[in-house]
Amino acid sequence: MTPAPDPPATAGVDLHPGGRPVMEARGISKHFPGVVANDHVDLALYAGEVHALLGENGAGKSTLASILAGLYQADAGELRLAGEPVVLRSPREALARGVGMVHQHFRLVRRFTVAENVALGDRSQPLVMSTPDVQRAVVALGERYGLPVRPEAVVGDLTVGEQQRVEIVKTLYRGVDVLLLDEPTSVLTPQETEALFGTVRAMAAEGKAVVFISHKLAEVVAIADRVTVMRDGRVVGSQPVASTSVRELARLMVGRAIDLDVVRPPQRPGEVVLTLDHVTVDHDTRRGSLTDVSLEVAAGEIVGIAGVSGNGQRPLAEVAAGLLAPDHGRVVVGGRDVTGRGPRAARAAGLAYIPEDRLGTGLAPSLTIAENLQLTRPHGPVLDRRRWTADATRLMQEFDIRAPGPATTTSSLSGGNIQKVLLARELDAGPSTIVAAAPTRGLDVGAIDTVRRLLAERRLQGCGILLISEDLDEVVTLADRILVLFEGRLVHTCDAEGADITELGLAMAGAGR
Amino acid sequence: MSAPTRDRVDDTPPSGTIRAPRRLALEPRQEVSRGVLVAVPVLAVLLALIVSALFLRLTGHDPVTVYRVMVRASFASRFGIADTLVSATPLILTGLAALVSFRVRLWNIGAEGQLYLGAVAAAGMALLLGDRLATPVNVVLMIVAGALGGMAWIAIPALARAWLRTNEIITTLLLNSVALLFINWLIFGSRSIWRDPDSGQFPQGQRIPAAAEFPRFGTTRVHLGLLVAVLAAVVVWLVLTRTRFGFRMRVLGDSEDAARYAGVPVRGMVLAVLLLSGALAGIAGAAEVGGLSRRLDPSSLAIGLGYAGIIVAALARLNPGGVVLVAVLLGGVRNAGTALQSLPDRVPMEVAVMLEGAILLFALGSEVLVRYRIQWPWSRPADDPAQGAGAAEGTDAAEGAADPAPGVDAADAAESAGGAAG
Incomplete structure (x- = not known):
């Protein structure tokens, strides 16, 4: 359940009194083999705003965020922090300059405690980390931003929602001004989503720029002050949320009207x-x-x-x-x-079973589409690969699986196509x-x-x-x-x-x- | 640095149109091409040769001469090639032993010990049978015995792994020492049938009957074992690509959860794959006894053939055909060691060992080039529309899931925390 969209608190207020963005991306382009992930993308982030980055999977949102966070290097274009051109060569460098990112797939050491994870990579720590100090800081940050976490808990024992809070605390602990949240609600329950929204608002109120990456329209309208919509690696619109509507955002994002x-x-x-x-x-x-x-x-x-x-x-x-x-x-x-x-x-x-964990349980990631389509079928001792290819070709057409061919590695597909491969196999079994x-x-x-x-x-x-x-x-x-x-x-x-x-x-x- | 020309008319200051200065950096590869998979091991071997050349120079030898002698000794003459093939024979089999287990992400490091036990079983079989049977029957029975010997030696680690999830790296590795002590005891410490009772002061193995000797090709020392090894490579390739068993191996090696979900009997597969691995190593032992030493001879067996198999499998990137090629290359390096001693300035034969070690180090080190691509300060964006696979975002998740290296979670965490990495 997505929370009911309530009017943004800042509606009607001048959002950018200072006028100068804390962080700015100008003309960012990023190519991957065969894909233009970002094509001359411009983005400006202002202190105290929640900026939604909206777009379908594959639109280039995560790539842009990864460039902002120093994980990828842009092929062209430049980044500016407080007006100064910068080059962020690594996530460490980005963090040091106040840009932190919480990834969709968490980057936590499961066997470490919360406090240890928070302190990990912090070079200002003495040789032997001062655990009580870190724990106090974790608790203090938790109270300030509504992120209840027990610093002595082992991360592997925490729920997904709690782990996300640890990730956020981790970046706050390092003192970020710009926080990038990549699809933060995709792993959360409605209640946890509400709590996260509270945190995001608290962070914005303290003058941080929060980038909220999502493809869920209702969420974007509920939390963001401004929204930038991406499609096929380009920015197709950027405006205050107050001056747009769910319908218009959907049309921008998908490129056509959609009925759910x-x-x-x-x-x-x-x-x-x-x-x-x-x-x-x-x-x-x-x-x-x-x-x-x-x-x-x-x-x-x-x-x-x-x-x-x-x-x-x-x-x-x-x-x-x-x-x-x-x-x-x-x-x-x-x-x-x-x-x-x-x-x-x-x-x-x-019985057909579509497991929650598509890639890893339902499908073997490095096998081809054709192979995965046969994964649960009974086989003779010798495989009939010709029939596999024929089956795959038929199912790819029937279920509109978009891929170069049956021999494409499954893990290279987009999330939607991965799920279609799984559904094709399970439903085709009748x-x-x-x-x-x-x-x-x-x-x-x-x-x-x-x-x-x-x-x-x-x-x-x-x-x-x-x-x-x-x-x-x-x-x-x-x-x-x-x-x-x-x-x-x-x-x-x-x-x-x-x-x-x-x-x-x-x-x-x-x-x- | 010619950035794509842009015809945008805006007020971007000059600094905005110039691309930001960059340094040498690593970026995760989105898709690994076939060319990279071949080029990286070749590069590893070249670098190993270069670094070894530095060492040779430092120790007062001329690397060019040394390498020339090595090539001449192992690859240039008919007998040189023959000896290279003899050295390569066991390496193909131990390479395959490593390959089948590594493919399923089971780490059998015990091919060494399994090879010894295969040799013990094959020699025992030959000595028991005596001269009663025809050579082909003898040979087949010895190979079967060798396979069973290798399987017996890996059975305990395999059962412990399948049912108790005991770490097979440790159990198989430690059993290597036990196996070495065992064959030494058979020859030097006991009055077993493997020992030649007439060898008195200097104990050695009992020679196997003539009827049990593996046939040799012409006047060379190349023996039937080579054929067996190449045949084994073909069979392993067929099993991996064409059979249900091979398909299940690939699924299990890729994701244990997916294997369970598909109803693959995981324990049975773990057991079967490890036993197959042990059998291949055992056959290597049988071929060494039947084709080369013709007796159970600890000193000619214990030359690290099992460990070298790991290098072979790694350099071949777990490809059966590659295993044969790499085994011949490495066999040549090993074979050349002896030839070096005859040089006027007495190059030690350990140069071959050093080269082998350097190759492994560089092969492992260059793995990073398979997973990442170097971004040179002057490089242009990779833009290859021919490989039209995959959207930019889908691969991110895949990387984590398909990652072969254990402990990557922690590494990723460290990297994004900006700590240890970099």
Whole structure:
């Protein structure tokens, strides 16, 4: 759920009293083999503003941010800090000059404590780091900006949201004036997103320039003062948020008008295709736990599992898909008891599984598209590669997978195309049951639309779908019934038709019943 | 430095149109081309030759003469080439042993010990069979015995790895010393069937029966083992590219989570791959006994063939065909060591060992060039529309996921913290 857009606090106020930007990019160009990631991009950041960088995946937002943060060198153009031309050769140099970045994939040492991670790379530390000093500083920064973190906690034990706070504290500790947040909300729950917004506002209020990179329109409108829209490596618009609208931003970002409503005609569910019967998974630090979960998914319906991430979504998906044997209870797919019989048995019974971790679990990153499309198929001892290529060519066309060819390495694709490869394989197997975990997380608007339509289409064709998603909007849009998962238990059930969002939100926060 | 001409009319000051001065820097590669994969090992070998030349010069030898002698000894005459191939034979097999395990990101460092045990088993088989059977049968049985010997030696680390997740680097490495002690004991410390009872003062291995000797080609010392080794390389290549087993190896080597998800029996695969690796090393031992020393001879076996296999596999970038080529190159270097001693100014044969070590160091060091590209101060942006793959942002995630080096998390963290890196 994305927070309701409220009017920016600074609307109508002169945003740039000083007139001079703290940081400026002029005519930045960056080429990668075959791709122009940035094409003469200009960007000006002012103290005390939240500046959104909006664009679809592949539009060049992350590349631009990486150049600002010293990670990449621009091929052409220049950077200026407080009007002075600078060359930032490394993230260290950028940090030293007050430019910090929080990456989408965190760069933390999992075995270190929060304080150790914060102090890592700080050359002003004495040879033996003064832990109490760093801990005090972490707590102080946390209070000042609304970033509660325990400095003595080990990073590997923290939730994703907490790790993000550590990343932000890390940059604040080094005293940044410009903070770049790359897709910060893509890993957060609605509540965590709210908290992050509070932090971002606090930082802007202290005179820092915050760059908020996102492809989510509602968020941009809710948090930013100014927005720069990028498409295909170019800036296609830059203006105060107050003077624009979600509709206009969407058109700028995608280059065409877009309609996100999915058709969900009512239909009578058929027989039950997936049953979880009193399933319990004892606690496992890697996955979390499930307690006495019972649910049924019928043919032709989508059952949505809402909940804040980390409340048992992963064991739920893995138990249903046969990857995890439950400690108690039974799993029945298409009338066959597949409890603890492994993923191949579940698949043979008609189940398709779209795991949350697409590249790494659902797909092997360095294999080709053709190979990944065969990953879960039964094989004879000798492979029939010619058929693989033919299959791949057909599926790439059918699912509109954009890549040079079937032999393209999967990891080189964009997020949307990666997900399409996964969906192509899983849906082409002709499943009766689909378990989809966070199927649109991190995708751009166009790809989200494709994925949702594909799922809705399968529902009409009589598939039973278990949709596990932290995106409450998505669950409400797609599902027929909604179950709320909290701390490994199903705590709330309702029909999606006329669902009460407040009630769902309360249940997700553990306050239901 | 001719930046792309721009016809923008704005008030950008002159400094804005000039590109910022740059220094030598490293940038992560988006996509690694085939040319780079070939060029980097070649560069590593060249650099090793140059650095070794400096050492030769410092120790008062003429590097040009030394290298010329080495080339002449190993690659220029018929017998030189033959001896090079003899040296290359076990290296191909131990290189393949390293290759199959490394492909799955299992690190069998114990080809050395597995080779000894393969030699023990093959020699034992030959001595047991005596002169009863025809040579082809003997040869096949010795190869099978060698493979089983190597598998037996890796079985404990393999089982421990598959079920207990014990670090196989340590277990396989330590068992090498045990294996060396074991073959020395068989010859020097016991009255085993492997020892020649008539060798008295200077114990040596019992000679295997003539019927068990691997046939040689013509008047050279090149023996059947070479054919076996090349055949093994072809088989490994076919298995990797054409079979379900090879496909599962690639999936497992790429991502264990994906393998589990696909229903690949992970434990069984770990076990099978390590056993296959041990078997290849064991066959190398069998070929050394049957084709070269014709007895269990610790001193001719314990010359680091297993460790050299790691160098071979690394330089070949885990490519079976590459393993054969690199093994011949390295075999030539090893073979030339003896020829150097005959030079008038007595170049020590350890030059060959130094060269081998230098090649490995540079091969490992140049790995950075595969993952990163150097940005020269004067370089222009790489703009190659021929490779139209991948969007700019998609690859960022891929880098992390496909990264072969363990501990990269920490390195990345350090880098972005601006600490240790740089």
